[in-house]
Amino acid sequence: xxxxxxxxxxxxxxxxxxxxxxxxxxxxxxxxxxxxxxxxxxxxxxxxxxxxxxxxxxxxxxxxxxxxxxxxxxxxxxxxxxxxxxxxxxxxxxxxxxxxxxxxxxxxxxxxxxxxxxxxxxxxxxxxxxxxxxxxxxxxxxxxxxxxxxxxxxxxxxxxxxxxxxxxxxxxxxxxxxxxxxxxxxxxxxxxxxx
Numbered sequence: 001x002x003x004x005x006x007x008x009x010x011x012x013x014x015x016x017x018x019x020x021x022x023x024x025x026x027x028x029x030x031x032x033x034x035x036x037x038x039x040x041x042x043x044x045x046x047x048x049x050x051x052x053x054x055x056x057x058x059x060x061x062x063x064x065x066x067x068x069x070x071x072x073x074x075x076x077x078x079x080x081x082x083x084x085x086x087x088x089x090x091x092x093x094x095x096x097x098x099x100x101x102x103x104x105x106x107x108x109x110x111x112x113x114x115x116x117x118x119x120x121x122x123x124x125x126x127x128x129x130x131x132x133x134x135x136x137x138x139x140x141x142x143x144x145x146x147x148x149x150x151x152x153x154x155x156x157x158x159x160x161x162x163x164x165x166x167x168x169x170x171x172x173x174x175x176x177x178x179x180x181x182x183x184x185x186x187x188x189x190x191x192x193x194x195x
Contacts, residue, residue, distance in 0.1 A: 003066045005030035005188055006051075006156060011060035013046050020046040024060070030155075031186045033179075037193055044192040045084075048158045051190065052081050064156065075104060080149035080187075081158040085165055086141040088133040088148075094120070095129030098148045105152060119147040122181060139170040143177070150185065159191040 004027035011024040021043035028034045036044045049055045051062060053074030062069050069077050080101075088097050095116050102112045120126055123143040133141055142162060149157055159178070163171040182189055 003063075004028060005032070005065060006190070007061075007063040008047070008051070009061045009063065011047060011050060011062065012058045013043070013050060013055065014058045021050075021057075026190075028188055028190060031188055033182050033189045033191065035191045035193060037195075040194045044194075045160050048081070048160050048190065048192055051156075052079055052158055053077050078152070078154050079156045079158060080152070080154035081160065082142075082145050082149045082162045084161045086133070086138070086145045088141055088144055090133055092133075093129065094125065094131050094133065094136070094144050097133065097144055098129075098151050101148060101152050107152075115151050115153075116147075119151040122150060122184065123147045123177065137170075138166050139174055142166065142170075142174055146178070146181070150181070150187070154187065156188045156190070159189060161192055161194065163193075 006028040008024050008026040012022050013020040024043070024047055026034070036047070038044055046055065050057050053069070053072065057070070064077075089100065092100070098116045098119050099112050102115060107115070116129065120128060123146050125140065125143055125147065128136075128140070133144065136144070146162070162178075163174055166174060
């Protein structure tokens with residue numbers, strides 16, 4: 001039997017006396033799209049933050065491709081994340097926002113240019129590299145956030161209620177885009193939602 005691609009093993013997180021997550025067990029196969037569906041405040045986002053390396057668990061382990069990643073810093077886990085809010089840098093152009101993870105990783109300029117162009121094309125924002133986030137709709141800004149999370153080809157893309165700030169029409173449009181991108185890239189996606 002093969003081991004799961006992503007294995008969350010007994011994750012527990014407490015904040016003082018408050019238990020945010022308790023013994024989370026989950027196995028996700030490579031290329032799978034897994035939805036976490038439960039009410040607000042049930043620990044879904046906390047679990048994603050632990051996966052991303054933004055928070056440490058109180059107990060438990062996380063394995064990616066059979067190896068524990070708990071001691072790996074967040075910027076070295078090679079896990080992308082799309083947040084509830086767009087979290088774009090307002091003073092940077094779309095292209096600069098998308099390029100930011102590659103710059104942190106000190107990628108060569110030619111590689112940055114090619115990957116930014118490919119990521120913007122993937123989210124159907126060709127020609128938007130010089131635009132500023134303030135001059136874009138909410139749906140377009142969320143596409144930029146998605147491009148930024150995908151630009152360095154992470155094997156896992158965490159999605160923390162990425163549609164919650166959008167109206168119904170935009171939610172449906174971006175849902176379709178996320179499904180299309182998943183099919184196109186084969187990235188493993190743990191997706192959090194309360195609805």
